[in-house]
Each structure stands twice: as C-alpha cells, then as structure tokens.
Amino acid sequence: MTDEEVLHEFREAEALLEGHFRLSSGRHSTHYLQCARVLMNPDRADRLARALCQKIPREVRAEIDAVVSPAMGGLIIGHEMGRALGKDAMFLERPTGTFELRRGFRLEPGSKVLMVEDVVTTGLSSREAIEAVAREGSEVIAEAALVDRSNGSVDLGVAFYPLIAISFPSYADDEVPPALAAIPVTKPGSRAA
Template structure:
C-alpha cells in the first residue's frame, strides 16, 4: 500500500507554508481529513493497519484517539479490529476523558492518530488511560512524520519524538519533511506567511 500516493491522489499532500501545532513551520502538510472523507478508502486503510498490528502479535482490547484529528482513524481501526473505541479531547487546553467514557483496570489500549508527528497528543491520551488504570500497549497512525521510530517500518527516532521507545508504533508509511523553527524559517525569510490548516487552527 503506497500511502504517499494515496495522500497525493486525495489532494491531502499539501505544499505551501504551514504553521504546525508544535509552532514549527514546514513546506508540506498532510491533511488526513481529505483521505478520510472517503469511507471506503478509510476502511481499507484501517483494515491494513489492523492487519499490521495483528501480525505483530500485539493484543489489545480497545482503541483511544485524541480529538479531533485522530477520531476517524481510531474509530475505523476499532471497527476493523472489532474493538471498543473512545476518544479524549481538550477542555481549556487540557486533554480530558469525557462523555461518559471509562477505562477498566488492566484494559489494553492502542492509541491511534491520523498522523504522528512528535506524538505529543497521543502521549497525552496515553497518560490519561494509564492514570485511570488502563494499559497502553502501543500506538498507531495512518502516517508517521519520521520523528518516531516505527515497529513495522524501522527508522531512526529523532530527539523530538515524545513517544516511549519501549512501546510499538505502527503506521502505513513514513513521510519525512524539513521542519523549521519560526525564527529561522527560510519560507518566512522569502516573505511568505505561514497558515495553520490543522484541527487547532481554521
């Protein structure tokens, strides 16, 4: 499965000048919503991701995703794996578990995102699950931005990765883009202005 071609064909592989959730800038952006707006394609991607996890031998009871971007990917993964699905969301900028969702003691979770960049949001969700007595057995995403090391497609982790190195991370492919600090961004120096297309912006 060529995940890069899938993103390109869906118009989800964007080029321009983007402000990322981390505050850094990039010339490229993956807009997963454009991929996931097709339910048939979303199902195929989730089926493949579920198969990768099953082949690894990692067993889990439920899937949890951070809102907003991870919800569709996580729900589809749960459907494909025939597991329960819940999501966390930010309340006054603090990740929280709401809407009557609960976590059982010892319940095993995969935390699923659409895109894993540094893994910050996924880690926030994982901490909530563990505080409530659950066990995070791994992380998953449709695509990995190359900062964290994949279990099924090994790559060297970078210092910016926030995910624990002792937990597996599964994804359908790696995308590695140049990312710049705002005060040293060459795109800014050329006079363009960064836009924020993600779920925390417009």
C-alpha cells in the same frame, strides 16, 4: 499497502498540500497532510485502517482491549481502527486543556489500549493522550498512526506502528528558511499551535 499506494490515496483526495504550514506541533513545513480530507471517504478510510492494522504485529493485536484516539485528528482513523480490530473505539477531548475521556466513555481498569493518531511529528499529543489513559487505570501498549513525520526520532514510551514514514522537513520558528518565511503561513490543523 506500499508507501507509494498510501501517498496515492493522499494525492487522490487532494490531501497532500504544498505551501507554508504551521503544524499542530508549532513547527513550520512546506508540506501538510490533511488526514481529515483523506479519511472523508469511508471506503478509503477503511482501506487505510486495514493497512495500518497489518503493520501491528499479530501478538500485539491479540492483546488490545480498546482503541483510544485524541480528538480531533485521531477521531476518524481511531474509529476505523476499532472497526478493523473488532474493538470499541473512543476518543479523548481537551475541554480544559488536558486530555480526558468524556461522553460516558470509560476504560475498564487494567485495559490494554491501542492509541491511534493521524500524524505524529513531535509526539507531544500522543504522550499527553497516553498519560490520560494511564490516569484511567489502563495501559497503552502501542500506538498506531497513519503518518510518522518525526524522521524516526519520536519516543512515545510504547511501540509505534505508522502506516508510512514521511521525511518532509519541519522547522522551529527561529529556523524557518527565508524562502519559506516569504510565503504566507497557513494553519490547517485543529489545534492552536
């Protein structure tokens, strides 16, 4: 799947939004990719997951024992990646602010895990999720994501395979351009920034 085909999927789902958005990372942007919307169609979610699987080298795919994703954003694409890889998929939650496996999910000690996210901007959630898997006695060997918004700067400590890299600028609170600051801010994500 080419970058233009991926963006076409987002546009068709009305999931590529323009305005003033506060991202889950706390940064501001003129664009927002609503992955929950693009993934609401099972056929589209399946296509995107299969395309994402193809970004992961065969030798890495062969090592994966389980797929883990952080809730909420990574939940649907994580499940679809589990289906595409033929592996169990589970998700992490933050009931007290720290990621943990719940609902009877557990990893066998020493399991090799693929972490799956929807969008990576700063990598904070990913790194916290990777730490949670380590606390379970397992190892994240790679991360896959639908979208890399980091401009190639994110360091997760593991190999990173995004379906598409998008370079929409994002701004810290004290860097927001006046024209963007004049637009009312929307917080469409699942986590308070």
